[in-house]
Amino acid sequence: MRPRRPGACPLAGRRAPGLELPPTDMSTSRLTRRPAAAGLVLRVATSADWLPGALAALDAVLVDHAHCEKKAAANALSLLQAYPEVPGLPAQMARLAREEAAHLAQVLQWLERRGLALGRDPGDPYAQGLQALLRTSSRERQLDRLLVAALIEARSCERLGLLASGLPAGELQTFYARLAQSEDGHQRLFLRLAERVHGAAAQTRLAGLLEAEAALLRRLPVRAAIH
Ligand SMILES: [Fe+2]
Ligand SMILES: [Fe+2]
Numbered sequence: 088m089r090p091r092r093p094g095a096c097p098l099a100g101r102r103a104p105g106l107e108l109p110p111t112d113m114s115t116s117r118l119t120r121r122p123a124a125a126g127l128v129l130r131v132a133t134s135a136d137w138l139p140g141a142l143a144a145l146d147a148v149l150v151d152h153a154h155c156e157k158k159a160a161a162n163a164l165s166l167l168q169a170y171p172e173v174p175g176l177p178a179q180m181a182r183l184a185r186e187e188a189a190h191l192a193q194v195l196q197w198l199e200r201r202g203l204a205l206g207r208d209p210g211d212p213y214a215q216g217l218q219a220l221l222r223t224s225s226r227e228r229q230l231d232r233l234l235v236a237a238l239i240e241a242r243s244c245e246r247l248g249l250l251a252s253g254l255p256a257g258e259l260q261t262f263y264a265r266l267a268q269s270e271d272g273h274q275r276l277f278l279r280l281a282e283r284v285h286g287a288a289a290q291t292r293l294a295g296l297l298e299a300e301a302a303l304l305r306r307l308p309v310r311a312a313i314h
Pocket of ligand 1: 156159
């Protein structure tokens with residue numbers, strides 16, 4: 088077994104030991120079954136305090152997770168709306184929106200099973216902190232939006248994988264293992280798009296954003312939430 092890279096999505100490129108994945112469904116579409124491009128590697132791992140807190144407040148985490156999937160679907164459509172001229176982007180974002188909406192529907196089913204209401208979205212300080220890093224010129228903003236989306240997907244992948252590693256064997260654990268793989272495919276998709284459209288500038292900017300993401304993570308309090 089390969090050693091786990093600090094800060095990397097724990098399920099990137101492999102299955103977690105002992106986690107058998109169910110048959111392919113909406114959450115493992117063509118988007119995530121493409122040949123694996125090199126994904127990004129986060130600079131810092133999630134605090135060891137996060138998983139025990141998340142497991143102790145799993146209902147709150149599930150509600151937050153539903154909001155995350157909703158925003159991921161909305162962001163895919165927003166990117167489609169903003170950048171229809173980028174070759175391939177509209178079709179990829181349409182498929183991604185469908186996949187994220189499927190994740191949302193699945194998390195909402197979990198809420199229903201546990202008697203939980205979705206409620207209003209209180210906001211996500213992590214995502215807001217990353218959004219604040221977007222530059223303003225249209226070309227730079229496009230690159231930043233793609234890379235910030237990749238970062239959020241990568242961090243989501245890590246957190247969902249941590250949940251899968253900490254939950255008892257069962258349906259919810261399998262669900263989170265499968266979603267972690269799916270989010271890993273999404274971060275690769277955004278990175279691929281950024282590199283294809285922006286060339287070498289993508290890696291240069293990514294290095295700065297990875298540092299900023301690490302600093303943001305250190306600054307924010309640990310919450311019973313996906314981010
Ligand atoms: Fe998702
Ligand atoms: Fe995603």
